[in-house]
Amino acid sequence: xxRVFFIALIAGLIAVAGLAALPSRAQEGPPxxxxxxxxxxxxxRYAEAPRVAGLTASGAMMIITADAAGGFSVLLISPDGTACxxxxxxxxxxxxxxxxxxxx
Numbered sequence: 001x002x003r004v005f006f007i008a009l010i011a012g013l014i015a016v017a018g019l020a021a022l023p024s025r026a027q028e029g030p031p032x033x034x035x036x037x038x039x040x041x042x043x044x045r046y047a048e049a050p051r052v053a054g055l056t057a058s059g060a061m062m063i064i065t066a067d068a069a070g071g072f073s074v075l076l077i078s079p080d081g082t083a084c085x086x087x088x089x090x091x092x093x094x095x096x097x098x099x100x101x102x103x104x
Contacts, residue, residue, distance in 0.1 A: 030076075030084040030085050030086050031084065031085050032082050032083065032084040032085075033082070033083060034081055034082065034083065035075070035077050035081050035082070035083040037083075038075060038083040038085065039063075039065070039083070042065050042073055046067055046071055046073075047067045047068070048065035048066055048067045048071065048072070048073055049065055049066070049067075050063050050064070050065050051064055051065060051066045051072075051092075051094060052064040052094065056076070059079065060076045060077060060078055060079075061076070061077040062074065062075070062076055062077075063075045063077065063083075064092070066092050066094070069090075070090055070091045070092045070093065071088075071089070071090050071092070072088065072089055072090075072092035073085055073087070073088040074086050074087040074088070
């Protein structure tokens, strides 16, 4: 009987340890802050500046910031001015749009 108790106790401790390793719901989602704060932070910390902007189908503004070496961040800005970082990376290349009537 004591052996069954200890096995159950160990199984319970393993289960609790496994749950503790999972991220909490409060930590999910992209980091968000006022757009001016996010742009200032990216400029200060990573020398990134806005390079591309556009309006998404859902009504959010998308801004891609980049530094001279190709590091970049993708922000989605909601109508209330909250910017959320949804991606970042390296090796960004911005290509010029093709000129109409010119083969290339």
